[in-house]
Amino acid sequence: MLEVRNLEVVYDDVMLVLRGVSLTVPPGSIVALLGANGAGKTTLLRAVSGLLGVHDGEVVKGSVLLEGEPVHHLRPAQIVRRGVSQVMEGRRILGELTVEENLRAGGHTARVSHLDRVYDLFPLLRERRAATAGYLSGGEQQMLAIGRALMAGPRCLLLDEPSLGLAPALVAQVRDLVAEINRQGTTVLLVEQNARMALSIATHGYVMETGRIVMDRPAGELLADDDIKEFYLGTV
Numbered sequence: 001m002l003e004v005r006n007l008e009v010v011y012d013d014v015m016l017v018l019r020g021v022s023l024t025v026p027p028g029s030i031v032a033l034l035g036a037n038g039a040g041k042t043t044l045l046r047a048v049s050g051l052l053g054v055h056d057g058e059v060v061k062g063s064v065l066l067e068g069e070p071v072h073h074l075r076p077a078q079i080v081r082r083g084v085s086q087v088m089e090g091r092r093i094l095g096e097l098t099v100e101e102n103l104r105a106g107g108h109t110a111r112v113s114h115l116d117r118v119y120d121l122f123p124l125l126r127e128r129r130a131a132t133a134g135y136l137s138g139g140e141q142q143m144l145a146i147g148r149a150l151m152a153g154p155r156c157l158l159l160d161e162p163s164l165g166l167a168p169a170l171v172a173q174v175r176d177l178v179a180e181i182n183r184q185g186t187t188v189l190l191v192e193q194n195a196r197m198a199l200s201i202a203t204h205g206y207v208m209e210t211g212r213i214v215m216d217r218p219a220g221e222l223l224a225d226d227d228i229k230e231f232y233l234g235t236v
């Protein structure tokens with residue numbers, strides 16, 4: 001579905017943030033991208049979404065292929081139209097607008113049928129469709145951010161730390177929803193610091209350190225790996 005080949009990203013003309021990253025997200029899979037703060041995970045997602053290379057000092061090399069076709073030269077809106085939507089870290093909902101207005105702002109490709117699908121996935125958003133989004137709880141806002149990305153009907157969803165700042169029960173809820181979205185046919189690239197959560201639903205995992213992929217294994221193997229346990233799962 002999605003293939004990143006030898007991606008290099010430089011910020012401010014000198015700072016090499018991605019140092020030749022390659023990864024593959026097979027159709028129908030959930031692929032987890034793990035790594036500490038600053039490893040370059042968000043940068044990778046932004047490169048896939050076409051959000052890099054527009055500011056001074058940003059240099060992007062390498063390629064991003066969607067179903068075998070290069071998309072790295074396309075603008076963000078064109079990439080959304082090709083079927084890739086990103087849920088940004090920190091939710092970025094429009095706090096002054098209602099839940100439904102936020103969903104309808106999910107791009108001009110948004111359709112009524114997609115609204116129904118989102119409300120079916122998140123009954124709570126249907127209940128609260130007229131509520132001001134800024135007053136939703138953190139977990140509800142995360143659901144809304146995911147729902148908004150789904151409004152474009154993506155075949156591939158890029159999620160940037162959906163569990164960030166959520167209480168454990170809500171992390172489990174987000175995990176189950178991501179698994180359900182995937183089960184309904186959407187391929188997922190999941191960036192997470194919560195490695196246990198991500199690997200519990202992923203088919204495959206990549207670990208990034210300072211701009212490089214240092215591990216690339218089936219999710220089950222990563223969950224059982226002692227180094228991963230020590231550094232990312234908080235147990236030895």
Ligand code: ATP
Pocket residue numbers: 011012015017035036037038039040041042043044089
């Ligand atoms: P986090 O989980 O904290 O978001 P990350 O793995 O997603 O971490 P990135 O956000 O991709 O990492 O950042 C990688 C490096 O690039 C960091 O050192 C960060 O400070 C730097 N960086 C990120 N965005 C920019 C920017 N727009 N200009 C300059 N440097 C940046």
